[in-house]
Amino acid sequence: MSSMDKMWASLIAIALMLVASVLITVARSRTTGFIRIVLSIIAFLLFIPIVVLMLLSLF
Numbered sequence: 001m002s003s004m005d006k007m008w009a010s011l012i013a014i015a016l017m018l019v020a021s022v023l024i025t026v027a028r029s030r031t032t033g034f035i036r037i038v039l040s041i042i043a044f045l046l047f048i049p050i051v052v053l054m055l056l057s058l059f
Contacts, residue, residue: 006057013053020046 001009020043027039
C-alpha cells in the first residue's frame, strides 16, 4: 500500500470512529428500548472495519 492509501485508510477509520461515537452517545442519551439496542449494535459493528483499516494503515 502506498503512503496515500494508508492516509485515506486512516482518515476513513477516524470518520467511522466518530460515527460510532455519535451513535453510542445518541443511543444512551436520547433513546430507549429496542432502538437503543439497535443503535448500540450498529456502533459496535462499525468497529470491525475500523480495526481492519487501522491494521491496513499500520502495515
